[in-house]
Amino acid sequence: MKKKTKPCKSATMITKDKVTDIFCIIDEFDKNFALELKKNLLPTTAGKKHRNRKTPLSDSGIMTILLLHLFSLQ
Numbered sequence: 001m002k003k004k005t006k007p008c009k010s011a012t013m014i015t016k017d018k019v020t021d022i023f024c025i026i027d028e029f030d031k032n033f034a035l036e037l038k039k040n041l042l043p044t045t046a047g048k049k050h051r052n053r054k055t056p057l058s059d060s061g062i063m064t065i066l067l068l069h070l071f072s073l074q
Contacts, residue, residue, distance in 0.1 A: 022067060027060040
């Protein structure tokens with residue numbers, strides 16, 4: 001039987017300002033990472049279709065949500 005973990009009572013709350021700061025840091029990282037990734041990707045083959053769908057959330061938004069989720073588990 002697994003024990004349920006209780007949230008740490010001494011954990012500080014993450015405010016909206018902190019969330020915004022975290023998002024901005026991740027967004028800057030993502031922009032720089034995307035540029036470097038684009039430089040180092042293999043060339044695409046002609047004739048093959050690639051999916052480039054727009055997502056409702058940006059990569060930065062998704063990473064921010066994941067980080068905040070991980071912070072909440074501690």
